[in-house]
Amino acid sequence: MLPKIVRTLSVREKHETLTAYNISVAIKLTLTRFINTAILPVIVNISSDKWFNQGGLVSDIFSIMISLSFKDPVTSIIDAGAI
Numbered sequence: 001m002l003p004k005i006v007r008t009l010s011v012r013e014k015h016e017t018l019t020a021y022n023i024s025v026a027i028k029l030t031l032t033r034f035i036n037t038a039i040l041p042v043i044v045n046i047s048s049d050k051w052f053n054q055g056g057l058v059s060d061i062f063s064i065m066i067s068l069s070f071k072d073p074v075t076s077i078i079d080a081g082a083i
Contacts, residue, residue, distance in 0.1 A: 002032055037064050 006028045015021040041060045051057040 003029060006032065037061075037068065 006025055010021055010024045010028065013021075013024060015024060041057060041064065045051060045057040045060065048056060053059075
């Protein structure tokens, strides 16, 4: 959903060139991916002193990284948008 939303928002910005549009999409996707994978888990676990225990920050980050390492290649292979 995120790439589709970002592209829709970037189209509404009415960039003058295709390059400006692509840069806008890349910046938005990079920032949102960074916030979702790095900032939010830290914020959720900020009050906990047990970052290294089961279900702590380290466990959350590990789960996110593993899921992203499999999800991205699989979704590009399947490419539901082309089907």
